[in-house]
Amino acid sequence: MKAAQRSKLFAWLVGLFVVQFLVHGLYVADKWSKSYASAYRHGMLTEQLDPSQIMLELFGFREFLARILWVRADDFFDEGNYDAVLPIVRLCTILDPKNLDVYSTGMWHIAYNFTDDDQRSDRRYIAPALALGKEGSKQNPETYECFFETGWIWYNKVDDDYDKSVYWFNQAVQRDDILPARRNLLTRAYLRNNQVPEALDYYYTLLDYANKDFEKNNTDYVAMTQRETIEGNLDNLITRMVQRGWVAQRTGTYGQGDYDTKPPFDVGFSARISVEDPKVLRFQGTWNVLPVGTRIRVVVRDEDIVSPDGRRIDGPAKMDWDYANSVNLDPPKEVTYMQDECYVKNRHFDKRDDLSKDPTMYPFSRRNKRFAVEFYYNPRSSPDSMQDKFGFNGEGFTDKNFLSTDARPGQRVVFWRTYLTYDQIWRTGEWEHKTPIISTPNFESSNISADTNRIITLSPSIRGK
Amino acid sequence: MNAIVAIASTTVGEAVRRRVLLIILLIGLLLLSIIPSLGVLSARSETSTMISTMYAVLRFTSALIAIILTIYMIPNEIERRTIYTILSKPVQRWQFLLGKYFGAVAALFLMIFLMSIVMITLFVIFQHPDTAKIAEVAKQPLFYFIEMCLLAAVALFFSTFTTPLVNFFLSIGVWGIGTVLNPLYSSLSENSKTAPFMQSVAKFVIGIMPNFANYDVKNPIINPGTQIENTTFYGLTIIGYGLLYIGILLIAGMLIFDQREV
Secondary structure (H helix, E strand, C coil), rough: CCCCHHHHHHHHHHHHHHHHHHHHHHHHHHHHHCCCCHHHHHHHHHHCCCCCHHHHHCCCCCCHHHHHHHHHHHHHHHHHHHHHHHHHHHHHHHCCCCCHHHHHHHHHHHHHCCCCCCCCCCCHHHHHHHHHHHCCCHHCCCCCCCHHHHHHHHHHHHCCCCHHHHHHHHHHHCCCCHHHHHHHHHHHHHHCCCCCCHHHHHHHHHHHHHHHHHHHHCCCCHHHHHHHHHHHHHHHHHHHHHHCCCCHHHHHCCCCCCCCCCCCEEEECCCEEEEEEEEEEEEEECCCCCCCCCCEEEEEEEECCCCCCCCCCCCCCCCCCCCCCCCCCCCCCCEEEEEEEEEECCCCCEEEEEHCCCCCCCCCCCCCCCEEEEEEHHHHCCCHHHHHHCCCCCCCEEEECECCCCCCCCCCCCCCCEEEHHHHHHHHEEEEEEHHHEEECCCCHHCCCCHHHHHHCCCCCCCCC | CHHHEEEEHHHHHHHHHHHHHHHHHHHHHHHHHHHHHHHHHHCCCCCHHHHHHHHHHHHHHHHHHHHHHCCCCCCCCCCCCHHHHHHHCCCCCHHHHHHHHHHHHHHHHHHHHHHHHHHHHHHHHHHHHCCHHHHHHHHHHHHHHHHHHHHHHHHHHHHCCHHHHHHHHHHHHHHHHHHHHHHHHHHHHCCCCCHHHHHHHHHHHHHHHCCCCCCCHHHHHHHCCCCCCCCCHHHHHHHHHHHHHHHHHHHHHHHHHHCCCC
C-alpha cells in the first residue's frame, strides 16, 4: 500500500470514528436506555445496583437468568428456606422488571410468609413489600397486577390507612386487563375508607360492566353470576345505607328515626397485661359484645420507631407502612413490632403470646427504655354483621372509657395505650421475681371468670341433632 | 472485486467444513430444541420465557461461532503458508482481509439463519402465534446478525496482530464489555450520586468502544405492551452504527496487516 493510500485510509478511519462517536453519543445510547433497557427504566433501580449486579447484565441474558433464578427461588420456597428467597426476588426484579410473577409473588411472600412460632407475620417486612409493589407498578404501568397486589396488601395485611388501598385499587381498575371480579374490591375499600357514595357509584359502574358482558353472551354462566353478585351487593349496600341511618344523617333526620345504630352500644372494653415470663405476655380483657369473633388488635412495639432516614414512623397501633420508597429487603433488625389479634368469645379475651421463641423478630432492644402496648378496635374492619350495629364509621358504638376519635382522625375507634419498661419485658432488675401487671382501671378479674351468664349456649342444630 | 469474492467464497467453504464450528452450531440447535420444554420456568409468562431463552442461546452460540470462525482466519493462513500463494497473485493485502471478512459474514449469516429458522419453527409449533408476532420475533435475529458482524470485525482486527488464543480472550472481553456498556452508561448517568466528571468519562469511554448492547432490542418483543417510538429509525441507526464501526475496524486492520511481516 502506498503512503498516500495509507494516509487516505487513516483519514477515513478518523472520520468514521468521529461519526460513530456522534451517532452513538447523541442518539443511540439514550434511546436504548429509555426504550430497550427495561431494568433501568426511569432510573429507578440504578441507584441500588452494585457492580456485581451490573455484571449480571453481561451478554444481555438478564431475562433468562431471572427465570432460572426464579425456579431456584421456587425450590427454596418449597424447602421452607424463606430467607434465601429474598435476595433472589430482588435480583430477579432487577434483571427482569417485567416479570410480574416475581413482583406479585415476591410481595406476598415478603409480607406474609416471615412468621414467628405462632404464625404471626413479621410486620417489619410490610414496608419493603409495599416498596416492591410501588416499584413493580412503575415498571409495569400497562397492567393492573402490581397495582392490585399493592392495594391488597394495604387492604388485607395492613388493614388500616384505607385511603391507600382505595388509591391502589383505583389505579388497578383503570387498567383494562383487570379481572372483572377483582374490580369489586374497590367498593369494599371505599366502604372501609368511609366513602359510601363512591362505593355506591362504583357498584353502579360495575353493574354496567356486568350488564354489558351479560348482553354480549347471555348464556355465559360467569357473566350471569357476576351480574347477580353485583346486584346482590348493590341491594345490600342500599339497604344498609338506610338501616344504618347513613341516608338519614345526610338528610338531617337521623334523630327522628329508629335505626339499627341507635343507641350507640357500649362495648365495655377493659384489659390487663401480665408479663408471665421474660418476653411472655398475657392479654386478658372484656368486650361486652355477645356475638363471637371480634378480634381486638394488640400491638407491642418499641416506644419510638424511626425510619432509616431518621423520621419517626410509629403511630397509634400502627406504623407509617409507606415510609420506604426504595426496596430494601433487610428490614430494621433492631425494631420490635408485634401485632396480634385477641379473639373474643363469651365477651372476654385471654391470649398468651410467647415472644421469647423468636428473638430475631422481637429483639426488645436495650436502646429502648420502654415499649408501647396498644389495644385497638376499628369498626370499619369488622364484618358487615357487626357494622350493621356499629355503623359505617362507628356511630353505633361507643366505649365509656376508651373511645377515641384522635387515634384515627375522623373515625370512632377503641384505643388504649400503656407502656412496659425494658426490665418488665425482660423480667430483670426489680421485676425478676415479681410479675408485672398493668390493667385498665375498669378491669375486674371476675369479669373474665367462667360466669355462666356470660357463656353463650349454642342453639340446637337445625338438623335436630 | 473478483479477488475479494473468490477469497470470500473459499472462506465460506472452509467455515462450513470446520468441525468445531459445526459442533457449536449443533449444540446451539440442540439447546434451541429443548427450550420449549422449559416453559415450566414461568407458569404465566411461558411465551416470554421461551423467546428470551431462545434469544439467549442464539446470541451466545452466534458469538462463539463469530469469534472462533474469525480468530483463526489470518493466523492459519500464515501458519500453513497458504497466504504466500494468495499474495503472490495480483491480490492486495486489503483485498485478502476484506475477502476473509466477507466470507466470515456469509458463513455467519448461514449459521444464524439456520438457527433462526429452527427457533421460529419451534416457536410456531409450540406457541401458535399470529403472523405479526412471528415477524416481531424474527426481528431480533437480524440485529444479532449485525452484532455478530461487528464482533467478527473485532476478532479479525485483533487477528492481524495477535495469536488466536490471545485473540479469543480479547474478543470475548471486548464483547462482554460491549454488552455491558449501555447499562453501565445508564447506571452512571441516571445515578444522582455519580459525579458529573465521572458521567463525562463514562460517556466518552462508551463512545469509543464498540457497543454490542445496542443490538439487544428484545425488551418490547418479550414484554408485550411496552410502547417504543421510532423503532424503525432506531433500527436503521444501529445498523448504520454497526457498519460505521465495522468500517473503522476493517480499515484499522488493513493498516496494521499492510505493515505486518508474514
